[in-house]
Amino acid sequence: MTIELALRDVRVAYGAVEVLHGVSLAVPTGSLTALLGPNGAGKTTLLSAVAGLLPLRSGQIVWCGNDVAGVPPDDLARTGMLLIPERRGIFATLSVRDNLEVFAGRGADLAPAFDTFPILERRMTQLAGSLSGGEQQMLAMSRALLGRPRLLLLDEISLGLAPRVTRLLFDVVAGLAECGVTVVMVEQYLSDALRLADLVYVLSRGELAFAGEPAELAGRDLPGYVLTG
Ligand SMILES: Nc1ncnc2c1ncn2[C@@H]1O[C@H](COP(=O)(O)OP(=O)(O)OP(=O)(O)O)[C@@H](O)[C@H]1O
Ligand SMILES: [Mg+2]
Incomplete structure (x- = not known):
């Protein structure tokens, strides 16, 4: 298994307020990785930092073996990183x-x-x-x-959509992953994203609260969530 994207002890702040407190995670090449967490956990901040839109306070972001912290977003986009932002970017x-x-x-x-x-x-x-x-x-x-893209970063594509539309979009995401695109999918809610994901990270208040396969989540007590099923 090769690692497409790795975050090592990443800290990100808005001014003096740190919102990611040393996050480390790895995204295998060709995987569909879900990044979940309640409102304000830092999911959008994390994707923005990966896409070069926010500077790191400290830590490393390694993409395809290169430390890309500080690389301008346009350069990352040109080499195959695509962020579809929370507000859709159209x-x-x-x-x-x-x-x-x-x-x-x-x-x-x-x-x-x-x-x-x-x-x-x-x-x-x-x-x-x-x-x-x-x-x-x-x-x-x-x-x-x-x-x-080579690496697709999706920020809450299901936000505010009917379940039928969400399912359609998630199927498209799964199809892209099957074609070899590495996908990091941010979602607030656990259910549907888990069906698709190879790997799940849960972020809570700027720290990782869980890392593992979807099946391992069952029965876990996660901050900010009531787990069913
Ligand atoms: N531009 C900003 N300036 C200051 N603080 C910010 C800014 N953007 C986000 N924050 C704060 O950083 C924290 C993480 O926000 P972020 O948007 O990354 O969370 P999120 O997990 O994406 O939440 P949501 O599910 O609501 O989209 C929150 O406390 C938020 O208030
Ligand atoms: Mg967000």
Whole structure:
């Protein structure tokens, strides 16, 4: 097993307030790793630090064997890291087609997005901001389908969506992982993400509260969660 991404004793602060207190974790190449935790645990902060959007107070982030702390986000994106942020990262005032062309390049083949999400083809000329929440998330996820990243970081793609839409998106994520994309999927709730994940980390108040396989979570008492099933 090779390790795609490793965090070593990572500390991140906003000004004087430290919110990640020495987090260490490893993401195997080609795995689907779930990063779970209640509101405010530091999940978005962690993904932002990995994507180069926030500086580290201390520690290391090693991607494909290289320490990437301090590497600009654009350089990470160019070499195959893709973050789909919590608020979706689409351009609300552009049409669906223009969004897809921003992601893939003008004149690019958009079929991989339309084959997976036919609704987007029917909405092609509509402004992205006027799509439903689920359609907006499909549009955001199209970025991964068109760009085929090496490392895909997903921040709560299920937020506010109907279970049916969440299932569709999660199936797309699982398909990408099956094709060899390494995925780190942040979710607040335990249930659906666990079905897909090879490995689970639970973050609580800026520290790891659990690391292991999904089955090992059963019966654990985790801070901020009531576990069922
Ligand atoms: N820009 C910021 N400035 C100051 N504090 C921040 C900032 N962003 C986040 N925080 C604080 O850092 C902590 C972790 O926030 P973060 O957004 O990483 O949590 P999260 O696990 O993603 O939560 P959620 O499930 O609500 O998205 C919280 O206490 C939050 O208030
Ligand atoms: Mg968040």
